[in-house]
Structures are given as C-alpha cells and as structure tokens.
Amino acid sequence: MKGKEITIYDIATKLGLSPSTVSRGLKGHYTVSQKTQRKIASTAESMGYRFNTFAASLRSSRTNTIGVVVPRLNSYFMSQVIAGIEKVLSEAGYNLLISQSLEDVNKEIRNVKTMFNSRVDALLVSLASDTKELSHFDVFTERGVPLLFFDRIPGKHTAPAISIDNEQAAYEVTKHLIQQGAKTIIHITGNQLRNVYADRLKGYKRALSAAKLKFSPDHVIINDLSETSGIAAAAKLKALKADAVFVANDSCAASCMKEAKRLGLRVPDDVMFAGFNNDMISRNVEPALTTVDYPGIEMGELAARNLLAHLDERIDLNLMKDILLKTRLLVRESSSKS
Amino acid sequence: MKGKEITIYDIATKLGLSPSTVSRGLKGHYTVSQKTQRKIASTAESMGYRFNTFAASLRSSRTNTIGVVVPRLNSYFMSQVIAGIEKVLSEAGYNLLISQSLEDVNKEIRNVKTMFNSRVDALLVSLASDTKELSHFDVFTERGVPLLFFDRIPGKHTAPAISIDNEQAAYEVTKHLIQQGAKTIIHITGNQLRNVYADRLKGYKRALSAAKLKFSPDHVIINDLSETSGIAAAAKLKALKADAVFVANDSCAASCMKEAKRLGLRVPDDVMFAGFNNDMISRNVEPALTTVDYPGIEMGELAARNLLAHLDERIDLNLMKDILLKTRLLVRESSSKS
Structure with a gap:
C-alpha cells in the first residue's frame, strides 16, 4: 500500500x-x-x-539529468564508455538517462525525442549503423540544449564530437601486417555509413597504396561484425588466398580466427590476424590478438567532463569541432611470425 | 544561444x-x-x-522513469541485463535512469537516495559486493515505491527478487568435474556477502560431499574475480595439485586457464577448467570453456516485465518472494578428457 x-x-x-x-x-x-x-x-x-527535484527543476529549468543514446548497451566497448560517463556525471551530481537504438534509426529518432521531452540538460549520442539523415537532432541545437557526439559521429554536422583517428589507426594496423610480409590482406568491417568503419577502410586502402599493393574490392567483407559473422567470414579465407585478416572489432576477429584454425589454417604462419578495440577477449584468445587500444572508459570520462565544463560555462563546446583521443597499436602473437 | x-x-x-x-x-x-x-x-x-513531461508527471505523480542501480556497468553480464531492461521499458514508454555503485556500499547508498529524490516509479537493484545492511532501501518500501532485486539479491529481505539457483548450478558444474575424474577441485569465487558467490560455494561443497570427497578451505580462493586475479590464481594450481578449477565467472576463468597453460599445465589433461555465465569469451578461448549458461538479457527483460505488470496493477510483486530463472550446464573441451 x-x-x-x-x-x-x-x-x-x-x-x-x-x-x-x-x-x-x-x-x-x-x-x-x-x-x-x-x-x-x-x-x-x-x-x-x-x-521535490522535479518541482525544483521546473523552477530552475535544469533537471540535472544527462541523456545518452547508444547503438547497443550490450557491447564491451560501449559498456566501458558508459561506465566512464556515469563515473564523472554521478560525482558531479548528475543523473544519467540511457537508451539504445538497437542499430535502428527509427528507434534512435524515438529515443532522441523522448530525451528532449524529458528535458535533459544535454545529450550524448553515438549513432545507429543506418542513420543517414540527422534532422532529429535539430531540435537540440535549435533550443540550445548541448549535444555531443562520441565514437560514431556524423560526417558533417555542426555539433562537436569526440572520437579517435580511425583512419590513422587502421593505416598502422595494415602497415604492420604488410611489414610482417602480408600481400593479400582481407578487411572485415561494418556499415560504411558510419565514420568508424568508413575511416578504417580508408586507412587500410592508404596503407596498401603506400606499399604499392593493389586494392581489390573482393578483399573487403562488410557485415554486422558479430561473433556469428566472423565464423561465416572464415570460410572465405582459403578461396581468397588470404595471408592476413584485419577485422574492425575484436569479437568478430576472435571468432573468425578460431574458425579459421578449425578449418586447418595456422595462425600466424598461414594467415595473420588483427582486430580493433583491445577488448578483454583479444588478450585471452590463442594466439593473442594484435589490436588497437581504444580507450572506452577514457572516451566516456572525457565526453562527460567536456559536457560538464560547457554546462558550467567554463568552456564553449560549440567552439570545438573534433576532439580526438590517442590510440595505440598492440602487436601480439596473431601477427608475429616466428 | x-x-x-x-x-x-x-x-x-x-x-x-x-x-x-x-x-x-x-x-x-x-x-x-x-x-x-x-x-x-x-x-x-x-x-x-x-x-512538459515534468509538469505532467507532477500532476499524475508518475514520472515514467525506472531507476537501475548495478555494481558495475562495464561487465559483459550486466550490460546484457541492462540491454534487456532497456528494450522492454522503452517499448512501454518508460525512461531508464542508471547508476553504478562501483562495488562500494557508500556509493550505492548515495545512488539509491538520488533515485528516490528523482522520483523514479520503481527501482531495480543488483547489490555491491560489500553491502551488508539494507536500510537504505527502506524509504522505498515505506513509501510504496516498487523495489525489485536481481542477480545479486539480499539474503533476507521482504522485497521480491529475480535470480538463478546458484547453488544448484554450481552443484552441477562440480558434479560434472568429479564425473570426469577430478579429485582436487579448486573453487575460485568472490565476496561471500553476496548470494551469487556464497550459494555457488554451497553447491560446490554439496557436490564434493555427495561424492564423498573431503572439502578443504585451502581449495577455495576468494578474490575480486577480475582478469588479473585469474592470472595470479594460476600460479597456485601446481602447489595445490589441482586437477580441476571451477571459477565463479568466465573472464577470470579464461585468464586463469591461459596463464596455467603458459606455466606448462595441459588443459584438460593435467587440469580441467569450468567457468560461469556463458560470456562471449568462454566460446572463443582454447580449449573452449565449460560454463553455465546464465541468461543476462532474459533476466533483464523478465525483471522489467514484472515491474511493468506491477505498475499496471496486473500482478502484485509483493506476493512474490523469488523468481528463479533456468540455467544450463554447457560442457566444452576445457573439461572433456580425451
């Protein structure tokens, strides 16, 4: 009762x-x-x-609530980012309202509308894989509610964004594989509407070009980067005569490598592997997976700190275009030929 | 502007x-x-x-917001549960306010107070590892705001709770290892204040006793179940003459198994391994890890559906004591002797 x-x-x-x-x-x-x-x-x-926080916030026009919209909550990387955001915001007395688009632009539009009606003080967004048009965010910019994109950011947009240099990171992975002797490098990646995957493909191409290796569209496999898709992709490696595989995330790389081994390929001697993210899985598979250290917690903390500084009028986010975080190539056994 | x-x-x-x-x-x-x-x-x-959702909610005394307090957001299992909760609640038009205790009871107390002041319509909680006293939840029960525990639930409390039968699941893992010939089974687990770890230890003991194997406290290692703690624990296996290891989560089991192999132990021939959760990592390590399938997404969805049904007055949560979800033992190569 x-x-x-x-x-x-x-x-x-x-x-x-x-x-x-x-x-x-x-x-x-x-x-x-x-x-x-x-x-x-x-x-x-x-x-x-x-x-009465609600009544108080009606008076002050602040709700002390920050909204976060991400593609999927059940991703190792995204859970790190959200943990970083929550840590900083909760220390500063803010609440965190979260939702996931489930990689569907229509759900993303609904989520963004709900966040707007819930009067969040600011919104943090990482885009769904199929988001093309960005007009659902206009209401935030028009009403002066701070909007900050992170990781999966729009190609052209006036809102500030936090990400890594995906092209450069992918260039370094590919260059490393070439230095290890690879001639036929398969690149497995995601929806090219998203900067993270489009930029990694660019970096892969640039490294091939720098080494005077011919780029072939047949060597690029675009899928949803899931564990299952990694297993399916492994079946194609022999026919493609691949001597290296660069996958745009670690979980797909790990399942692909495991299946390749099951199909009789030796790693790294027959085929080298590299992933992306430095997920826990990359350190615990065998051989350990070469990857790019991609700091999820730090990205979340930095995004939250910048928003808070903007809300406190210590910085003006609108003066910033892009904030780039450092990444680091981690060479492990999956690409180290004995 | x-x-x-x-x-x-x-x-x-x-x-x-x-x-x-x-x-x-x-x-x-x-x-x-x-x-x-x-x-x-x-x-x-x-x-x-x-x-004006806020003004409307002041009138209706509903905020259409559900609070969730978990130990850590950056855990594979917890990210699955939260994804399940978000999916159901957002379809029903509810917002999700989340926070993490970072395994610290003091932060949990602050989080719960913030949720109360934010006037959540209901609260979902999974306890921090060091929470003993539960009086910080009294304000919810006293004010009639629905409170539902999940996974890490209180031992004795009037609030309803959703969990699995941890004791039975651990009993089955241990029994399986014994059937495979294990005599000296090490159990690596977490803080015994938490039902999930205390109950798994009980199940382990019950299986030993059923097989007339002597229980030794030296065979139980209690740590924080992190990747690093798994590596540290591996160093003790030889001295303990372990022929099997049952770890209370998969990430710690995976890192422990990898380190044991590096130290020269053959898995499963010298030492068998079993984990808990069926995390992605359990399927991709070598040998693949025997584990307990523990449905995070389903637990989240079920928790959310029960709360909604209670809020709509279709069911009365207070009539329920415990809701138990099914688990399934998955035997894989790490415990299958050739």
Whole structure:
C-alpha cells in the first residue's frame, strides 16, 4: 500500500516550526540557524520526505539529468564508455538517462525525442549503423540544449564530437601486417555509413597504396561484425588466398580466427590476424590478438567532463569541432611470425 | 544561444486557435477534431515545442522513469541485463535512469537516495559486493515505491527478487568435474556477502560431499574475480595439485586457464577448467570453456516485465518472494578428457 506523500507541513507539525521555516531550512537559507537546519534535515529524512527535484527543476529549468543514446548497451566497448560517463556525471551530481537504438534509426529518432521531452540538460549520442539523415537532432541545437557526439559521429554536422583517428589507426594496423610480409590482406568491417568503419577502410586502402599493393574490392567483407559473422567470414579465407585478416572489432576477429584454425589454417604462419578495440577477449584468445587500444572508459570520462565544463560555462563546446583521443597499436602473437 | 521556450500560446497564435484548444488538442481531447489535433501536433513539432513531461508527471505523480542501480556497468553480464531492461521499458514508454555503485556500499547508498529524490516509479537493484545492511532501501518500501532485486539479491529481505539457483548450478558444474575424474577441485569465487558467490560455494561443497570427497578451505580462493586475479590464481594450481578449477565467472576463468597453460599445465589433461555465465569469451578461448549458461538479457527483460505488470496493477510483486530463472550446464573441451 502506497503511503501518503510527506510534505513540509508534516515536518513543520512534527517539529513545531512554521512551514516556511522548514522550507527555508531545507534549502539551507541563512535565516535558519545551522542547528535548526540539521534538525529539519534529519527529521525530513526519517519521515521519508522526498525533496521535490522535479518541482525544483521546473523552477530552475535544469533537471540535472544527462541523456545518452547508444547503438547497443550490450557491447564491451560501449559498456566501458558508459561506465566512464556515469563515473564523472554521478560525482558531479548528475543523473544519467540511457537508451539504445538497437542499430535502428527509427528507434534512435524515438529515443532522441523522448530525451528532449524529458528535458535533459544535454545529450550524448553515438549513432545507429543506418542513420543517414540527422534532422532529429535539430531540435537540440535549435533550443540550445548541448549535444555531443562520441565514437560514431556524423560526417558533417555542426555539433562537436569526440572520437579517435580511425583512419590513422587502421593505416598502422595494415602497415604492420604488410611489414610482417602480408600481400593479400582481407578487411572485415561494418556499415560504411558510419565514420568508424568508413575511416578504417580508408586507412587500410592508404596503407596498401603506400606499399604499392593493389586494392581489390573482393578483399573487403562488410557485415554486422558479430561473433556469428566472423565464423561465416572464415570460410572465405582459403578461396581468397588470404595471408592476413584485419577485422574492425575484436569479437568478430576472435571468432573468425578460431574458425579459421578449425578449418586447418595456422595462425600466424598461414594467415595473420588483427582486430580493433583491445577488448578483454583479444588478450585471452590463442594466439593473442594484435589490436588497437581504444580507450572506452577514457572516451566516456572525457565526453562527460567536456559536457560538464560547457554546462558550467567554463568552456564553449560549440567552439570545438573534433576532439580526438590517442590510440595505440598492440602487436601480439596473431601477427608475429616466428 | 538558447532560444525562448515555445509555449502553447505561440502555437495558438501561429494557428489562429485559442490556447485552450491547443492544450486540449495536444492531449488528444475528444472536443478537438482529429484533423485539428494532427495540425496542432505537427505545428508543435515543427516549432520545437517540448511537451512538459515534468509538469505532467507532477500532476499524475508518475514520472515514467525506472531507476537501475548495478555494481558495475562495464561487465559483459550486466550490460546484457541492462540491454534487456532497456528494450522492454522503452517499448512501454518508460525512461531508464542508471547508476553504478562501483562495488562500494557508500556509493550505492548515495545512488539509491538520488533515485528516490528523482522520483523514479520503481527501482531495480543488483547489490555491491560489500553491502551488508539494507536500510537504505527502506524509504522505498515505506513509501510504496516498487523495489525489485536481481542477480545479486539480499539474503533476507521482504522485497521480491529475480535470480538463478546458484547453488544448484554450481552443484552441477562440480558434479560434472568429479564425473570426469577430478579429485582436487579448486573453487575460485568472490565476496561471500553476496548470494551469487556464497550459494555457488554451497553447491560446490554439496557436490564434493555427495561424492564423498573431503572439502578443504585451502581449495577455495576468494578474490575480486577480475582478469588479473585469474592470472595470479594460476600460479597456485601446481602447489595445490589441482586437477580441476571451477571459477565463479568466465573472464577470470579464461585468464586463469591461459596463464596455467603458459606455466606448462595441459588443459584438460593435467587440469580441467569450468567457468560461469556463458560470456562471449568462454566460446572463443582454447580449449573452449565449460560454463553455465546464465541468461543476462532474459533476466533483464523478465525483471522489467514484472515491474511493468506491477505498475499496471496486473500482478502484485509483493506476493512474490523469488523468481528463479533456468540455467544450463554447457560442457566444452576445457573439461572433456580425451
């Protein structure tokens, strides 16, 4: 059974004070002594009084809530980013409202609308794989509600964005495989609407070109980068005469490598493998997977810190175009020929 | 520059209607024709009108927001549960407010207080590893705000809880290892304040006892079940003459198994391994890891569906004590002796 909501009148009656004293005391007003403030606060707490955050936020027009829209919550990388965001925001007294687009632009549009109606103070977004048009974010920019993209960012947009240099990171992976002797490098990647995958493909091509290796569209496999798709892709490696495979994430790379081994290919001697993200799985498969260290927690923390600084008017996010985080190539046994 | 908030008066002026017609139209009132309702809605949207969810919720005393407090957001299992919760709640039009305790009871207490003040319609909780006392949840039960625990649930508490039969699942893992010939089974697990780890230890002991094997406290290693702790634990296996290791999660089992192999132990011939959770990592290590399939997404979906049914007064959660989900032992190469 739901009890009656406790009001300042109930607290006032209990303490023999006037309701206005209780109200001012709860707000820490200087006209109420410290001792009385403490007494009011402890009585309010013991009676189960709910400070009316909602009513207060209607007055101040701040809700102290930040919205986050991501493609999938159940991704190792994304869970790291969200953990980083939550850590910083909760220390600063903000709440975190989250939703996932499930890689569907229509759900993303609904999520963004819900976040807007929930009056978030700012919105953090990583795009769904099939998002082309960005007009669902206009309402934020038009109303001056800060909007910050991270990781999967729009190609051309006025809102600021936090990401890594995906092209350069992929260039370095590919260059490393070439230095190890690879001539036929298969690249497995995701939807080319997204910067993260389009830029990695560019970096792969640039490294081939720099080494005077011919680029072949047949060597690029585009799928959803899932564990299952990795297994399916392994079946094509022999026919393609691949001597190296560069996959745009670690979980797909790990399942592809395991299946390639099952099909009789030796790693790295017959075929080398490299992934992307430095997920936990990359360190625990055999051979350990060469990958790109891609700092999810740091990306989340940095995104949250920049938003807070903007909300406190310490920086103006709109003056920033892109914030790039460092990455690091981690060479492991999957691409180290003995 | 922040624009002025659009009001129903602005919409009324634009359409040449009275503000009260606009207000009723936005609420879908029968006195306003469907055609006019559509015109009002599309004009409101194009002008960037924010339906005042907050003011509406003050009136209805519902915020359509559900709070979730978990130990860590960056855990494969927890990210599955949260994905399941979000999917169901967002389809039902609810927002999801999340926070992590970072395994610290003090942060958990602060998180729970914030959720209460944010007036969530219900709270879903999985406990921090060091939570003993549960009085920080009393304010929810006292005020009649639904509270539902999942996975890491209190030992004795009046609130309903969703979990698996941890003792039975661990009993089956241990029994399987014994059937495969193990005599000295090491159990690596987490803080015994938590049901998930205490119950798994009970199941392990019960299987030993059923097989008339002696239980030795030296064979139980309690740590934080991290990747690093798995590596550290591997160093002790030879001295303990272990012929099997049962670890209470997969990521710790995977790193421990990999390190054991590096130290010269053959898996499964010298030492068998089993984990818990059926994380992606368990399928991709070598040998593939025997584990317990533990449905994170389903647990999240079930928790959310039960809460919604309670909020809609279709079921009364308070009549339920425990909801148990099925688990399944998955025997793989790490414990299959040739």
